[in-house]
Amino acid sequence: MSEKLFNKISIIGFGFIGSSIARLIKAKSLANEIICGDINPEICEKAINLELADKAYTNISQAVRDCDLVILSIPAGAIKTIAEIISPHLKKNAIITDTSPVKQAIIKDISKFIPSDVNFVPAHPIIDKVFLTSNTDLGVFDNSWCIITPLMHTELKAIEKVSLLWDKFGSKIEIMSPEHHDKIFAITSHLPHLIAYSMVKTIAGLEDDIRAEIAKYSALDFQNITKAASSNTIIWRDIFLNNKEELLDILQEFTQSLTSLQTAIKNSDIDMLEKIKKSTNPKL
């Protein structure tokens, strides 16, 4: 057996991220064996047929057995249930990691089920290229950030192994606290998605003929602002609900900004936008 980064890796959830990870592990020979765990039998079959996994199980407990690394790549809302299911079947000294865009809630959900000899290394790969690349592109994580938010008792060795894995995938690694992570990504990602869904909800409430014309004349700015609402609704519902506090905080700030602009328009305040420009970092 040649010296690989891991002997046996289990990937639970074979969606876009899970299958991209499998493809990179195969292509870069980072493990001796890849196990797919997915409750959907069609996805398990596909993972085998595309040779992205050596074995595939709909029984998730089965899928983690004897694995050195378990990667949870499932919606945030499913993490708690899956953690409870796999917990008794984890290999001694195994490492668990995840790919969720929310961290505090995930850590809370997982922590109570993790055996003391298992290390959990929470991770969040930031993918900007979902719309630009196909799922078979090996460059999907190239030059993107992977944020790692270790727990107080996570062993350094485990953090290093997970970091090295993401480094091999092409990501740049950054370590930060789960609290800080959730605050930053509430702003850069979760709020923009919530705005996009709100915009789509607004359009949905208009009359049919107006909606047809909006589709006809929708310019780039409109498309840009609504694009995020075409994302998977289950994944995003779970993100919103699992980063509730930080998201509601920044949403309140945003609503205040919107209200102050609304008032400025009502009062014909001709300096309103100049004021924003002056107070803003030019990079934003």
Added chain:
Amino acid sequence: MSEKLFNKISIIGFGFIGSSIARLIKAKSLANEIICGDINPEICEKAINLELADKAYTNISQAVRDCDLVILSIPAGAIKTIAEIISPHLKKNAIITDTSPVKQAIIKDISKFIPSDVNFVPAHPIIDKVFLTSNTDLGVFDNSWCIITPLMHTELKAIEKVSLLWDKFGSKIEIMSPEHHDKIFAITSHLPHLIAYSMVKTIAGLEDDIRAEIAKYSALDFQNITKAASSNTIIWRDIFLNNKEELLDILQEFTQSLTSLQTAIKNSDIDMLEKIKKSTNPKL
């Protein structure tokens, strides 16, 4: 003198749109003479040096004399003043048109100053490609919409001549009422810009270190949602203030959608996004 669409065209305001129009009129030989009117002497000089205009004046009354067509390509807030200035100097039977993204307020501002023998043909070219093309690109209006919102008493002949001009530029022409125009574009364009400015205003209120990290990790969705706020603030202030009613109406709808999603998140309503998806036209 060869048979051109117009003999002498005056373009007031040589910004992105004004200069693009001049370049197309030259390239396609649509007029015998192009006059630039711009209060900025440097812009006038540039228009002559780049051979986009045959003559250029900072004195706007001078710039419209003897012209068959006057194109106002200036911020919405400047239209009223300019209309009053040029009114006594317009040629008999001249045509005035504009390029403003708001129509009802513009029509109100211009109408009282227009001599009875002059036809006003309000127009709104929709440019989606500002960020994609350089200002020297002759394809800037290719396949884009140009909305024309004629007044009750605008002569058909004048509408046809302005339509033909935009057709020669590569635009697709659509005729609609000014009211309908303002309602549609409040949704597809003005609200997205207002949201972008609100987002930037929100970021501006955060601590420096958080802002630096937002810049570092800002993903595509964040960039998409804030991009519109990099537009010219004077132009957009004028658009917001000159389409106040329609914009405040749709802003209220949007705020309601945002509030209902906020409540759903607070209450952990797991069906919230599914409900939006079901009620939405898949095209949006």
